[in-house]
Amino acid sequence: MAVTMRDVAKKAGVSPVVVSRVLHGRASTVRVSPSTAERVRQAAQELGYRCNVFARSFRDGQTLNIGILHGIGFARPVFSQGSRYFAALMDGLIEGAFRHGYSVTLCPKLMGGSPAEGINDGRFDGLVWYSTMPVEENLRMLLASRVPLVLIHTPSSLLQDRFPSVRCDNVGGIRLAIEHLWNLGHRRIAYVTEESTPFMETQERIAAFRKWMAEFGAPVDESDILACPGSRHAETIDRYLSEGPRHTALVCQHDGVADAVIRRARLFGIRVPEHLSVVGFDSTAFCDEVEPPLTSVSQPLVNIGSQAIDLLVRCIRGETPEPFDLVLPCGLDVRGSTATPASHPKVD
């Protein structure tokens, strides 16, 4: 077995408290003479003693560990495929956690179908939950959380204002996309969405799209919202493209969708951006990798992750973070997937 404080104490001829005091500086009421301290250190060294952080955490009732919750109904997150959405978010979460001295744990219980028992199992000082399409079941479980929790992509109001939240300004982001396309001369613009749940960012972006298109003077109807059901969106995209796109530009729910659209378009001989402009959402490094480079609304994902942890750590400390609902601005990274439409003159 591992060598414990008791072993060190025995060897040094003192009690465990003294060892705690000397080696970890924790038993603050205890005073130790320099010579004893030296003896303890010596013994620890010789035995190769290492503090059992796990035992300490158990006693302290704090684990210095943050759990990542993944929405139910999603598969376990994958880093190596698709757009870099999750990768960027994780980078932010890890950066933030490390900065505060916390570990980050991916736990099968928290990422499986039923995180309920994982949430309050004592291993986590706090949790981060991100989901772009929460379902009622999710929300109920989260409300049962006894540990501090921060929401990403989901406004606090959706969970009775019990947990702070971080998300981006979807409305402003969509406006940037439309404005950009509009200025290039596009008038027939569609929105492509992957899935659709009754609330949240998906809907927020669609609503923003409707709103701004109307304000720009080109109100849209149902046929301008392309909804691709989760599993088989290539199919939906193909159907749309095969009839020859009715629009000159597409705004996509996220970069993965935009990438899919571009790849399918290529198969139909539709060139981007010459025949069709495409705008993504997230603007991770992925956008620079694909061809053509993807014009995309930038959501500060790394920052969102990092700031979510800042909020979480405050909650763990018992504070009430201020602001409680963090909305970060979006930008627009113009790359190569958007251009003046073939049939329209450029407008300034």
Place this chain on the structure above:
Amino acid sequence: MAVTMRDVAKKAGVSPVVVSRVLHGRASTVRVSPSTAERVRQAAQELGYRCNVFARSFRDGQTLNIGILHGIGFARPVFSQGSRYFAALMDGLIEGAFRHGYSVTLCPKLMGGSPAEGINDGRFDGLVWYSTMPVEENLRMLLASRVPLVLIHTPSSLLQDRFPSVRCDNVGGIRLAIEHLWNLGHRRIAYVTEESTPFMETQERIAAFRKWMAEFGAPVDESDILACPGSRHAETIDRYLSEGPRHTALVCQHDGVADAVIRRARLFGIRVPEHLSVVGFDSTAFCDEVEPPLTSVSQPLVNIGSQAIDLLVRCIRGETPEPFDLVLPCGLDVRGSTATPASHPKVD
């Protein structure tokens, strides 16, 4: 505070052991009458009791948690930038861990400059260490590990055969790259390496390159090995390219290097693959994203991660995995970055 077994016991009018027996099925010597069991369940339900897994782990002396060790001298791994090497490896590690019911933890202590104190701190049932360029200091720390450990990219022999290992067949992989280029007609082929440490895969690949080039009948010398010092490899690449490449094809240490080469080449008006063929190493999804798509030796990274966990779990169970040193074969994914050299006829 959280509700504990004692609270439930009290409410149900029984002792904690009974609760343990009923709710977790753990106190196997204890027999409980159906009616008592029901009372306990009722009480637990009403109080919203959740088993404190942390406390249980403490008692059991097993955490069901695996720590990921990142070589010293590296920065903390980043998912959202560069090639998808780390992403793919992590996907495999997570998949394997989840399959066995283990969590995966990224801990600042294990990823910082001095993981020594993190290694034996009781929080991990096992560790996975990956590093493409270990230094002596790394190795000494690893040898001090009291918990099971699996090496990725590093043969067991480098650590006194104390830990099992997983890596790919670098020699075979490099052969595939050379063979492919040779068949296309390339004869002047260079190897581009990012960093160089006295041992390990970097050296193994370089050695393999020398060996196979000689066997194919085109022995190389120092000037055919392009070594780019870690921080500023763009500079080294630029210097090489600016003189007009002396070779018709480059084999690169990994996809990130290959990508860098291609991007720099573009700035010099050197087209890939028309003027210069480039082969990467790893062949993650990254290769399909870049332009041109990158021909690359495929290293089964996801599989390596997954199998590393299989080995680790066996060690945790006290078994000695067989085989102890796992070497997985490489493949070659031919994409768009390699072609017949301009100056050479195609050879079959």
Place this chain on the structure above:
DNA sequence: GTGAAAGCGCTAACAC
């Protein structure tokens, strides 16, 4: 200056 006691939440072993 130093040590003894007590307890974090859980469960194996044993007693009744």
Place this chain on the structure above:
DNA sequence: GTGTTAGCGCTTTCAC
């Protein structure tokens, strides 16, 4: 069938 004891490794409290 059910309860008591004891202990995982650590640290706080308090007594000496």
